[in-house]
Amino acid sequence: MKPTAIVYTSNTGFTARYAALLSEETGLPAYSIKDAGKNLAKGASVIYLGWLFATNVKDYDKASRKYDICAVCGVGLCTTGSLLTEVRQTAKIPEGLPLFTVQGGMNHEKLKGLYKFMINALTKILLSKTQKTDDEKAMLALLQKGGDYVDKANLKELLHWYENIA
Ligand SMILES: Cc1cc2nc3c(=O)[nH]c(=O)nc-3n(C[C@H](O)[C@H](O)[C@H](O)COP(=O)(O)O)c2cc1C
Structure with a gap:
């Protein structure tokens, strides 16, 4: 199902910026997980973005209990597109659920x-x-x-997936 919104968890701001960039590119509204409850119904179809914490996607489990997650994007210090197998395993993201990683930063x-x-x-x-x-x-x-590696180009694969879903 096509997502209707973006939900994210950010600690120092990098994931929030990726959520805003993704929102700009897709036209989907982006909500922090805290605000999402006020704006989205339970079971809404969403793209979830969370920062990487010990190879886990922060709050993915919490978000997955509330929303129908169509794709997950982990924002970490790792390079864009790396750590996919490790993150899927640690975060218990089902095989078949699209997963992306993008490089955020360290502040x-x-x-x-x-x-x-x-x-x-x-x-x-x-x-x-x-x-x-x-x-x-x-x-x-x-x-x-430290450093800031947020770049719209890092969302290329995620945007490609979004443009090609039915
Ligand atoms: C305690 C801690 C653990 C982290 N673990 C990982 C990790 O396992 N893999 C990774 O790539 N980045 C890891 N990071 C880096 C963050 O994911 C990165 O700084 C991210 O851009 C933070 O996003 P935010 O600004 O939205 O909070 C960790 C950061 C902290 C503070």
Whole structure:
């Protein structure tokens, strides 16, 4: 079924910006999961966007209990289109449900509490490793310098899927 809205969860703003870009491109309204309840009926057909948290899509389980999710998009530090198998497995996203990943960013200033602690701990673990894989080196660089990788071009595959559904 064609989605009627976009629902998202964002902690530091990158996912919210992707939701806004997707809304611009599709004409679908975008609601944070907090506001969606006021605007959408239970069972509404939606595209769900959530930030990646330990390879899980934040609040996907919560959203899937309330809405009919047509496609999922995880926004992470990983490069666009990567981690698909791992995310599907961790988030328990059914095979056959379209899944996309796009690169968001890292804003240390907006991170607080447990999330900030976890990122600092992960940075320390990676720093202490004497033998780092290329992926670990790339992740460490992103964690340390932060950055903003939000780009409409990263939504290309998701938009292609959207344009081709019946
Ligand atoms: C505690 C924590 C865990 C994270 N785990 C992952 C991860 O497993 N994979 C990944 O690619 N990015 C991970 N990230 C990075 C976020 O998904 C990324 O910063 C994202 O753009 C945040 O989106 P937001 O601004 O909408 O909250 C993690 C970030 C935090 C704070």
